[in-house]
Amino acid sequence: MVAVQKDFSRYDRKLEFILRTAARIFAEKGYHSTSMRDISRETGVSLAGLYYYCQSKDELLFLIQDNCFGRVLERLEGRLTETHDPVERLRLLIENHLSFFAANMAEMKVLSHEADSLAGEMHEKVSGKKQQYTQVVRRALADVAESRTEKDRRPVDLTIATFALFGMMNWIYNWYDPQGAMGVSDLVENIARLFLSGFLGEACDEELNFSNPAEHEPFHMWRGTKIESMNT
Amino acid sequence: MVAVQKDFSRYDRKLEFILRTAARIFAEKGYHSTSMRDISRETGVSLAGLYYYCQSKDELLFLIQDNCFGRVLERLEGRLTETHDPVERLRLLIENHLSFFAANMAEMKVLSHEADSLAGEMHEKVSGKKQQYTQVVRRALADVAESRTEKDRRPVDLTIATFALFGMMNWIYNWYDPQGAMGVSDLVENIARLFLSGFLGEACDEELNFSNPAEHEPFHMWRGTKIESMNT
DNA sequence: AGTTTTATCGAACGTTCGTTCGAGAAAGAT
DNA sequence: ATCTTTCTCGAACGAACGTTCGATAAAACT
DSSP, X not given: OOOOHHHHHHHHHHHHHHHHHHHHHHHHHOTTTOOHHHHHHHHOOOHHHHTTTOSOHHHHHHHHHHHHHHHXXXXXXXXXXXXXXXXXXXXXHHXXXXXXXXXXXXXXXXXXHTTTSOOHHHHHHHHHHHXXXXXXXXXXXXXXXXXXXXXXXXXXXXXXXXXXXXHHHHGGGGTOOTTSSSOHHHHHHHHHHHHHHOSSSOOOHHHXXXXXXXXXXXXXXXXXXXXXXXXX | OOOXXXXXXXXXXXXXXXXXXXXXXXXHHOTTTOOHHHHHHHHOOOHHHHTTTOSOHHHHHHHHHHHHHHHHHHHHHHHTTSOOOHHHHHHHHHHHXXXXXXXXXXXXXXXXXXXXXXXXXXXXXXXXXXXXXXXXXXXXXXXHHHTSOGGGSOOOOXXXXXXXXXXXXXXXXXXXXXXXXXXXXXXXXXXXXXXXXXXXSOOOHHHHTOSSOOOOOOOOSOOSOOOSOOOO
């Protein structure tokens, strides 16, 4: 019953290692096509041993999604306190989403692509966070619209705009290669530009403050250092 | 060996009925979570009987995807001959994609969501059509950009713009309800507006010719009439 | 040292899966 | 009416699946 720091940390780090590996395989072959034997093989943990760290395959998916959503939300809410300017806040939001996506492609792909692979309570909990996140984005868009005179604003439906933005951002798991030549900064700048002022339309670079592009340091959702093998 | 019209038609119509049902179930529960027994139950065709109409479960998915892509491409190429104005062509392209999507939600969801569920030759063939489609869209965007002076154009990366547009359009299966209050016209207008002139930015309604909204007649990919049950 | 807690695993269980086979019914042709 | 082709299906097969159990090893604690 006495949980010393070392034991607690050991268990947690190995669970995290399993989750990280599982996320990678889920992203590669899809949740339903991945077997517990796949995860066993890749982690080096025996098939039965996995069930010491989770109650079911479902729970692995849940832990990945819940953790992932928690981190994005957490970081977003921290960032949004930085400024009160609606356009700048929206740019922060896009930057937060895309840089986190790029730094955690596997987990975010699992989050986007396996949204309906859970059922029951677990599905409810993840869906709750998704709705919460959606509301934050919708609110941010509404703020931008309201900060404008009717003349400087496009007559775009708020719901469509919200999901269009999500579509632009979440679709990247279908084509973007984080290792490739195109950096996260390019992604953020282009998508923020596209969404705000469109493919044609007038410039808004001053407002978006793209003259000195921000640093986009990778933000990994897992705490532990990379562990190639967990053989003790 | 003598294939009379009636026999040929009978076989084809039943295969189509199976494909249509399979597409619906694939869309509902995902390809890998759908069993041949599910399809058997919903179609009323016995488990073994299904294999008279297809060689494998893979082939069912392939036939749906191949058929679906074929139809969109076919219709798009027909429509694109209507005009030479780049902006109008792009609007046509968006309208074509979204109205087809809305009229064939199940099939298009299967196309978007199960893009990597096939392997080997079948995957190659569908991927080929996808690349072809992507090229057409990319070309259309390039034409729009080239028709503009540098001043009237946003400095947006062509690859990012292409996939951002696909993201906006394909993401709708995650939220849009074709039976709901929001019509396809709303979808097309808003997304075309958003993509071309952005959430802020200047108007482009004249160019997009939104004053008299076009008719968006449902275009169903299957030829046959609706068949509730195939009991003969 | 001994005792308790934590961690690991081989072997197996029951289920479900995609697919096959051969017999037979239905439909069409002559 | 007879023969041929087209179509259907119950029953079964082998493989793979998620999960469990009891034994055992490793680690931590006293």
